[in-house]
Amino acid sequence: MKERELRGLIxxxxxGKLSRRDFVRRMLAVGLTAPFATQMLxxxxxxxxxxxxxxxPTQRGGGGHLRLLWWQGPTLLNPHxxxxxxxxxxxxxxxxxxxxxxxxxxxVPILAAEIPSLENGGLAEDxxxxxxxxxxxxxxxxxxxxxxxxxxxxxxxxxxPETAAVTIGSYQDSKAVKVDDxxxxxxxxxxTPFWADAFVGTRGMLIPKxxxxxxxxxxxxxxxxxxxxxxTGPYLxxxxxxxxxxxxxxxxxxxxENRPHFDSIEMKGGGDAVSAARAVLQTxxxxxxxxxxxxxxxxxxxxEAGKGKIVIAETGHIEHIQVNNTDPRKExxxxxxxxxxxxxxxxxxxVRQALxxxxxxxxxxxxxxxxxGPATANFLNNPEKFRSEKTSYEFDVQKAVALLExxxxxxxADGIREKDGVRLSLxxxxxxxxxxxxxxxxxxxxxxxxxxxVELKSVTASVFFSSDVGxxxxxxxxxxxxxxYTTTMTQPDPGIFMNQFVSWExxxxxxxxxxxxxxxxxxxxxxxxxxxxxxxxDPVKRAALFIRMNxxxxxxxxxxxxxxxxxxxxxxxxLSAPLSGWDNYTWALKDWYxxx
Amino acid sequence: xxxxxxxxxxxxxxxxLGISIVLFTILALAPGDPFGELAMNPAVPPxxxxxxxxxxxxxxxVMVRYLRWLTAMxxxxxxxxxxxRMDVDTLxxxxxxxxxxxxxxxxxxxxxxxxxxxxxxxxRPYSIFDQVANTLAFIGFSLxxxxxxxxxxxxxxITLDWLPFVYQSNINATGLAWYWGHIKQMIMPVAVxxxxxxxxxxxxxxxxxxxxxxxxxxxxxxxxGLAERVVVMKHIVRNALIPVVTLVALQMPAVFGGAIITEQxxxxxxxxxxxxxxxxxxxxxxxxxxxxxFACLVILFNLIADILYGWLDPxxxxx
Numbered sequence: 001m002k003e004r005e006l007r008g009l010i011x012x013x014x015x016g017k018l019s020r021r022d023f024v025r026r027m028l029a030v031g032l033t034a035p036f037a038t039q040m041l042x043x044x045x046x047x048x049x050x051x052x053x054x055x056x057p058t059q060r061g062g063g064g065h066l067r068l069l070w071w072q073g074p075t076l077l078n079p080h081x082x083x084x085x086x087x088x089x090x091x092x093x094x095x096x097x098x099x100x101x102x103x104x105x106x107x108v109p110i111l112a113a114e115i116p117s118l119e120n121g122g123l124a125e126d127x128x129x130x131x132x133x134x135x136x137x138x139x140x141x142x143x144x145x146x147x148x149x150x151x152x153x154x155x156x157x158x159x160x161p162e163t164a165a166v167t168i169g170s171y172q173d174s175k176a177v178k179v180d181d182x183x184x185x186x187x188x189x190x191x192t193p194f195w196a197d198a199f200v201g202t203r204g205m206l207i208p209k210x211x212x213x214x215x216x217x218x219x220x221x222x223x224x225x226x227x228x229x230x231x232t233g234p235y236l237x238x239x240x241x242x243x244x245x246x247x248x249x250x251x252x253x254x255x256x257e258n259r260p261h262f263d264s265i266e267m268k269g270g271g272d273a274v275s276a277a278r279a280v281l282q283t284x285x286x287x288x289x290x291x292x293x294x295x296x297x298x299x300x301x302x303x304e305a306g307k308g309k310i311v312i313a314e315t316g317h318i319e320h321i322q323v324n325n326t327d328p329r330k331e332x333x334x335x336x337x338x339x340x341x342x343x344x345x346x347x348x349x350x351v352r353q354a355l356x357x358x359x360x361x362x363x364x365x366x367x368x369x370x371x372x373g374p375a376t377a378n379f380l381n382n383p384e385k386f387r388s389e390k391t392s393y394e395f396d397v398q399k400a401v402a403l404l405e406x407x408x409x410x411x412x413a414d415g416i417r418e419k420d421g422v423r424l425s426l427x428x429x430x431x432x433x434x435x436x437x438x439x440x441x442x443x444x445x446x447x448x449x450x451x452x453x454v455e456l457k458s459v460t461a462s463v464f465f466s467s468d469v470g471x472x473x474x475x476x477x478x479x480x481x482x483x484x485y486t487t488t489m490t491q492p493d494p495g496i497f498m499n500q501f502v503s504w505e506x507x508x509x510x511x512x513x514x515x516x517x518x519x520x521x522x523x524x525x526x527x528x529x530x531x532x533x534x535x536x537x538d539p540v541k542r543a544a545l546f547i548r549m550n551x552x553x554x555x556x557x558x559x560x561x562x563x564x565x566x567x568x569x570x571x572x573x574x575l576s577a578p579l580s581g582w583d584n585y586t587w588a589l590k591d592w593y594x595x596x
Numbered sequence: 597x598x599x600x601x602x603x604x605x606x607x608x609x610x611x612x613l614g615i616s617i618v619l620f621t622i623l624a625l626a627p628g629d630p631f632g633e634l635a636m637n638p639a640v641p642p643x644x645x646x647x648x649x650x651x652x653x654x655x656x657x658v659m660v661r662y663l664r665w666l667t668a669m670x671x672x673x674x675x676x677x678x679x680x681r682m683d684v685d686t687l688x689x690x691x692x693x694x695x696x697x698x699x700x701x702x703x704x705x706x707x708x709x710x711x712x713x714x715x716x717x718x719x720r721p722y723s724i725f726d727q728v729a730n731t732l733a734f735i736g737f738s739l740x741x742x743x744x745x746x747x748x749x750x751x752x753x754i755t756l757d758w759l760p761f762v763y764q765s766n767i768n769a770t771g772l773a774w775y776w777g778h779i780k781q782m783i784m785p786v787a788v789x790x791x792x793x794x795x796x797x798x799x800x801x802x803x804x805x806x807x808x809x810x811x812x813x814x815x816x817x818x819x820x821g822l823a824e825r826v827v828v829m830k831h832i833v834r835n836a837l838i839p840v841v842t843l844v845a846l847q848m849p850a851v852f853g854g855a856i857i858t859e860q861x862x863x864x865x866x867x868x869x870x871x872x873x874x875x876x877x878x879x880x881x882x883x884x885x886x887x888x889x890f891a892c893l894v895i896l897f898n899l900i901a902d903i904l905y906g907w908l909d910p911x912x913x914x915x
Contacts, residue, residue, distance in 0.1 A: 065768055075680040075877075083633050083679065164647040169639045203639065218651075221681050241690045242680035243873050244865035245765060268762060270863040270873075275749070275761070283753055285760050462876065466628040467635040467645075488636070496638045514635070514642050 034105025035492030073269010097204030296370025316489025350407030705790030714801025736795025
């Protein structure tokens with residue numbers, strides 16, 4: 001999809017020929033994120049139009065007690081230290097960002113009075129700054145007013161390397177400046193096309209200056225408010241037992257009228273996903289459970305009890321197979337899968353194409369993931385196919401065989417194809433997780449039919465995903481021919497996501513395997529496109545560059561996407577709880593209510 | 597006696613030191629680090645992880661880290677959790693009540709079953725009662741708790757909808773309803789653990805009583821014309837209880853240590869679930885503290901068991 005086509009689509013949205021939602025869906029199909037798509041629209045002068053979630057209650061409170069079940073409970077409640085999403089979800093009960101991302105990738109103002117745009121002067125034409133107007137009259141839970149000073153303080157707090165805040169990535173390339181008490185300007189070092197990162201969404205939650213001021217930098221652990229949050233959110237902090245329980249009660253001074261609906265809230269942690277699903281869907285002990293990593297078949301059966309329903313929101317997370325470009329069997333200078341080597345047969349395009357044809361995504365979706373993992377060719381999809389509504393992926397053993405035959409790979413005595421003494425024999429590794437082992441079996445079966453030998457290997461998740469330099473089985477070392485896991489798009493901007501394929505990010509011994517390019521794919525064309533996209537201010541041009549990068553990934557079968565992994569929540573049938581794939585599960589907690 | 601005590605306590609010091617060294621080394625050798633999850637997140641620059649590791653002293657050699665931990669421990673500083681950044685002692689104190697109540701109640705339940713059933717069965721060996729009790733005991737300790745736990749949930753929570761299967765440390769009620777809520781949610785975990793423990797203790801009590809019941813002094817007591825009740829309680833049980841006391845005393849540390857699997861199934865926020873989640877998160881200070889406290893308790897209760905011997909059996913003396 002070229003820049004001109006993109007502009008055409010945007011024009012269609014402007015005149016109303018194409019709905020915003022359809023536009024966003026198309027951008028998703030070419031591997032962009034929903035937030036990125038809506039930013040493209042806003043730069044083209046089409047303001048973000050977050051459809052406000054329906055909210056029926058006409059008074060504050062009266063909703064009783066809300067029970068949330070997180071099968072991994074939050075372990076800390078300072079959003080700047082949040083290790084996983086569970087901690088962010090827990091912090092979100094009490095803390096809020098300036099704006100949040102809804103399911104369609106629109107920015108929704110929370111502590112901001114409005115979303116900055118070109119029209120309202122919030123966005124600088126040159127992309128060097130963005131000005132946020134803050135909501136007036138917002139109070140911290142202890143009664144102190146919320147002002148621009150707090151925003152600036154959060155920037156100082158996060159960017160201080162001594163604090164070791166995990167949010168530093170969202171703040172370090174910018175500077176927050178107070179304009180007046182209720183206006184703050186984020187100034188960037190260079191033109192920044194994606195401006196909505198600092199103060200927004202999962203890593204944008206704001207902590208109060210007056211309580212954290214003395215605990216910036218090295219003393220950050222000593223702040224009493226780390227364990228007893230004082231925020232601006234819909235609930236006041238009551239109790240916190242790490243990993244077990246977070247409890248809050250209605251904030252009578254919340255800055256939006258008639259909100260929140262519930263008088264008290266609790267977030268219980270611990271246990272496992274299946275029993276959490278039961279507690280909501282079957283027994284109704286809880287109102288909401290997060291991250292339902294449960295086979296869809298079971299979820300559907302539990303839903304029959306009628307106590308709750310499954311809610312799904314699209315994300316950019318993709319379960320995919322990575323194809324190694326280097327030789328995992330040869331050791332060079334104490335390192336296997338070294339960039340000095342070339343994979344003996346996976347560098348042959350015919351083999352790669354054949355492998356792509358041998359992954360039966362339809363079966364994986366149908367028999368394993370169901371609603372919780374729609375088959376996808378996304379992030380490597382190409383838009384024409386999507387438009388013609390043909391399935392965008394193919395499973396065809398015959399075609400794969402033909403491709404291999406054409407490439408000169410003929411069956412040997414044992415039925416395994418070989419060429420010049422190289423046998424098509426793969427080691428296929430992944431982490432231990434029931435759906436993954438089932439997927440492995442499906443792929444192995446198809447490969448065997450086509451004359452490719454597959455040896456399956458499963459590694460405990462805690463080892464596979466660890467960054468332990470001494471362990472040969474980590475995913476970044478990639479000491480196998482192909483491997484499978486879910487790559488998560490935690491950033492609304494695809495910039496960071498797409499650097500998984502640039503040559504300077506290749507994981508090697510030299511960088512302690514911390515590089516993000518795990519397939520060790522090296523393409524100067526891709527590198528160039530990426531560099532160009534980094535400095536490109538015009539989001540439409542930038543999108544076109546990202547789409548071209550995607551096409552390169554498709555053409556070269558750098559990775560084989562299998563299913564996308566949406567956010568899945570179990571929700572009591574009478575509970576209204578908007579879910580977004582681009583923000584925390586609890587992003588819209590203020591809008592949750594129970595139908596009488 | 598006091599000499600004996602002092603000697604025992606002095607012996608405990610090197611064993612505790614040894615235990616702590618072994619624990620610390622194993623934890624240091626285990627793969628992974630508490631900030632591993634950050635490595636998966638592209639939005640977090642690797643420098644943050646490096647800074648955190650340095651800040652929490654994870655990059656120092658094992659020896660240095662161990663000595664630092666040991667000196668802090670001597671001064672009563674248990675350190676803080678890498679994961680929640682909360683002081684370890686607060687974290688443990690938060691979890692202790694649930695464990696004490698649930699596991700404690702289950703041990704009491706186990707004793708309440710094991711003692712009467714075991715004694716009664718032994719006084720009437722191979723009677724119908726004995727046969728039934730034996731069979732049930734066999735079934736009881738053959739079924740693992742994770743299995744009975746899930747069966748209980750399926751029957752009492754899901755099918756019958758009588759009991760909740762998520763344990764909550766705070767119950768949203770006052771007065772009697774509060775007590776009832778607590779009791780209701782405790783029934784299943786306590787039953788699962790108590791029945792399992794009770795089953796094996798029943799067998800043990802029975803055989804201990806059987807050993808004593810045939811001894812000559814019991815016959816003498818009977819010949820004296822003492823009431824059967826007196827013979828059983830005073831002459832048989834008191835002597836038969838000696839090995840049982842050891843067994844029960846050695847089980848006591850578990851009351852503090854929690855039951856990892858059962859706590860996980862019923863989401864009891866106890867020490868066991870704290871331990872397992874810390875192990876999964878590589879949260880060394882918490883693992884060290886919990887396991888070390890556990891080791892201390894084992895040693896302490898061993899000592900208590902030995903002292904109880906003397907009270908039950910005056911023939912045993914301490915030198």
